[in-house]
Amino acid sequence: LGVELQKRKLTMLGTVRKNKPELPSEILKMQGRPLHSSKFTFTENTTLVSYCPKRNKNILVMSTMHKDASLSTREDMMPQMILDYNSTKGGVDNLDKVTATYSCQRKSTRWPLVVFYNIVDVSAYNAYVLWIEINQHWNASKLYRRRIFLEELGKALVTPKIQNQARPARSPAAAAVIANVQ
Incomplete structure (x- = not known):
């Protein structure tokens, strides 16, 4: 979907369900991950982040408009991708x-x-x-x-x-x- 949208000069930013077979197994693993840690995966067109807000829980967000692993300066070190998603998700x-x-x-x-x-x-x-x-x-x-x-x-x-x-x-x-x- 992201690639098709980019062909039409559109970007996307949204959550991803954890049961998708295309997801790398490293990004889904929760064992031994510290609280507020982030793991990024990059392809040519998309960026995927796995953020750990609570113990044994992660949030997956995919974007075609973010190209870097930028984190916020807040105490929880939340990725900028998730902050952007939270600010626009209500529509x-x-x-x-x-x-x-x-x-x-x-x-x-x-x-x-x-x-x-x-x-x-x-x-x-x-x-x-x-x-x-x-x-x-x-x-x-x-x-x-x-x-x-x-x-x-x-x-x-x-x-x-x-x-x-x-x-x-x-x-x-x-x-x-x-x-x-x-």
């Missing part, structure tokens, strides 16, 4: 938290559906952010602006389909919804 977590508030996701064992639901949630949130940036005073006094936006977005997406429907709805409830929209 995905915050997006997951925000999209979970109003989500279209349903339980499914089919992974394409799960991916589709996530795309819809993230796209709807991005549309909301752009809408609020352009129309800053839109429903500014209301605390549930995002819900109002999502309701209007859903209606705007469904209304043309309902209006172009060739045959009438089968149930009285569906007919009432169509009549209400038209």
Whole structure:
């Protein structure tokens, strides 16, 4: 992934799970490692660090933007890679938290559906952010602006389909919804 991103002039910085077969065994060993010690591994494109914050526990972080084994001047001698990761890691977590508030996701064992639901949630949130940036005073006094936006977005997406429907709805409830929209 790191090499493919670098081909597109993008860098990456993130944690790595310890069960990956590509990881060198020396970086995973915890026996006899002192507290706050770091082990670095370098390739042509990436840097991998194993940091020991607690006894018998290590953190693995990989980067394609860091090229050296720089450590902080703090008491715990934490690698600069981990400090940079900690300062920027909240974006995905915050997006997951925000999209979970109003989500279209349903339980499914089919992974394409799960991916589709996530795309819809993230796209709807991005549309909301752009809408609020352009129309800053839109429903500014209301605390549930995002819900109002999502309701209007859903209606705007469904209304043309309902209006172009060739045959009438089968149930009285569906007919009432169509009549209400038209």
